[in-house]
Amino acid sequence: xxxxxxxxxxxxxxxxxxxxxxxxxxxxxxxxxxxxxxxxxxxxxxxxxxxxxxxxxxxxxxxxxxxxxxxxxxxxxxxxxxxxxxxxxxxxxxxxxxxxxxxxxxxxxxxxxxxxxxxxxxxxxxxxxxxxxxxxxxxxxxxxxxxxxxxxxxxxxxxxxxxxxxxxxxxxxxxxxxxxxxxxxxxxxxxxxxxxxxxxxxxxxxxxxxxxxxxxxxxxxxxxxxxxxxxxxxxxxxxxxxxxxxxxxxxxxxxxxxxxxxxxxxxxx
Numbered sequence: 001x002x003x004x005x006x007x008x009x010x011x012x013x014x015x016x017x018x019x020x021x022x023x024x025x026x027x028x029x030x031x032x033x034x035x036x037x038x039x040x041x042x043x044x045x046x047x048x049x050x051x052x053x054x055x056x057x058x059x060x061x062x063x064x065x066x067x068x069x070x071x072x073x074x075x076x077x078x079x080x081x082x083x084x085x086x087x088x089x090x091x092x093x094x095x096x097x098x099x100x101x102x103x104x105x106x107x108x109x110x111x112x113x114x115x116x117x118x119x120x121x122x123x124x125x126x127x128x129x130x131x132x133x134x135x136x137x138x139x140x141x142x143x144x145x146x147x148x149x150x151x152x153x154x155x156x157x158x159x160x161x162x163x164x165x166x167x168x169x170x171x172x173x174x175x176x177x178x179x180x181x182x183x184x185x186x187x188x189x190x191x192x193x194x195x196x197x198x199x200x201x202x203x204x205x206x207x208x209x210x211x212x213x214x215x216x217x218x219x220x221x222x223x224x225x226x227x228x229x230x231x232x233x234x235x236x237x238x239x240x241x242x243x244x245x246x247x248x249x250x251x252x253x254x255x256x257x258x259x260x261x262x263x264x265x266x267x268x269x
Contacts, residue, residue, distance in 0.1 A: 003023050003026060003027065004019060004023060004036060004039055004040060005088075006189070016033060016036050016037040016040050017033055019036055019040070020032075020033040020036040023036060062147065062152070063142055063147060063164055064147075064152075064162040064163060064164045065163070065164070066139075066163055066164060066165055067137055067139070067161060067163035068137070068139055068163055071137075073102050073103045074103065075103060076101055076103055076104055076106075076227075076228050077101065077132065077133060077134070077135045077136070078102070078103060078135060078136050078137065079101075079102040079103070079135055079136065079137045079138075079139060079163075080099055080100065080101055080102065080108065080128070080135040080137070080138050080139070081099070081100050081102050081138075081139045081140065081173055081175065081176050082097060082098065082099045082100070082121070082124070082125075082138070082139075082140050082146070082176070083097070083098065083140070083141065083173050083176045083177065083180070084096065084097045084116070084121070084143065084145065085180045085183075085184075087112075087184075087188055087193075087199065088188075088192065089192070089193055089194060089195070089196065089199065090192060090193075090194040092114070093114075094112055094113065094114050094196055094199065095112070095113050095114070095115070095116055095120070096110060096111075096112055096183075096203070097110060097111050097113070097120055097121050097124050097145075098110040098124070098176060098179065099124055099125065099128045100175065100176050100179065101132075101135075101224075101228055102139075102175060103227070103228075104219070104224050104225075104227035104228035105175060105179070105216060105218070105219065105224045105227070106211055106224035106225060106227070106228040107179065107207050107210060107211055107224070108128040108131065108132050109124045109125075109127040109128040109131065110124060110203065110207060111123050111124040111127075112196060112199065112200055112203070114196065116145065117145070118144070118145040118146075118148040118150045118151050119150070121145045121146065121151055122150050122151055122154060125151065125154055125155075126154060129154075129158060134158045134159075134160055135160060136160070136161060137160070137161045137162075137163050138155055138160050138161070138162060138163065139163040139164070139165070139173070140163075140164055140165070140173075141164065141165045141173060142164050142165065146164070147164070179210070182210065182214075183203075183206065183210075186206070187202060187203070187206045210224070211223065211224050211225045212224075212225045
C-alpha cells in the first residue's frame with residue numbers, strides 16, 4: 001500500500017493499470033492489477049480525471065458557478081481556496097482540511113477529523129474568518145462538505161462570493177494540491193503517526209514552518225507569511241504586487257518590472 005500511495009502522489013493521473021505496472025517495475029515482481037485496484041479503492045485513490053473520494057457531491061445541495069476563470073488574483077484576501085485530503089494513521093484514516101489565501105499561498109487555518117462531516121470544515125472557516133477577516137471569493141470543489149447548508153450559510157452571512165470548481169476539474173485547486181504534496185512528502189511519508197494527537201502536533205509545527213520559513217519560487221523566494229504581510233501594505237498606497245498571476249494560466253506570471261521599479265516599490269513600504 002505504501003508503494004501504491006508513493007506512486008500515486010507522483011502520478012495522480014495514472015489509473016490502477018499503469019500504477020500496477022509501476023509497482024511491478026519498482027519491486028521487480030509481477031503484481032496482479034486486480035489487487036492494486038482493490039487496494040486503491042480501499043485507500044480512496046482515484047486518478048484525477050475522476051471525482052476524488054474526499055469530494056463526493058450531494059445532488060440535493062445547491063451548486064455555485066466557478067468565478068475564477070480569467071480573474072487576476074493580485075492581493076491578499078481576494079480569493080481563499082479550500083480542500084480536503086486523507087492521511088493514514090496506524091490502522092485508520094483521518095481527514096485534513098485547509099484554507100489557503102490563493103495569492104500568498106499562506107495556510108490560514110486547518111483542522112483534522114476522523115469523519116468526513118461538514119463540521120470540521122465549518123470550524124476551519126470560522127477560525128480563518130476570525131483571524132484574518134474575510135475574502136472576496138471563496139473557491140472549493142463540489143464536495144458535500146462545501147455545498148452543505150452549514151458551510152455555505154457562513155459564507156453568505158459574511159457576504160462572501162461562493163465559487164465552485166466544475167465536476168471533474170481536478171486542476172482547479174492546483175495550488176492547495178501542491179500544498180498536500182508538500183505535507184505528505186516532507187512530513188507524513190517520513191514518519192507515520194500512530195495517534196491523531198501526535199499527527200496534530202506534527203502538522204502544527206510543519207504548517208508554521210511552511211508559512212514562515214519555507215521559501216516559494218513562485219513568490220520570488222519569499223515565504224507565504226512574508227508575501228501575505230507584504231501584500232496587505234498595498235492597501236496603504238503601494239501599487240500592485242510584483243508577483244501577480246492569473247489562475248487560468250495555472251502558473252505564476254510575474255509582471256515585467258525593472259530593478260528600479262522594485263526598489264521604488266519597497267522604499268514606500
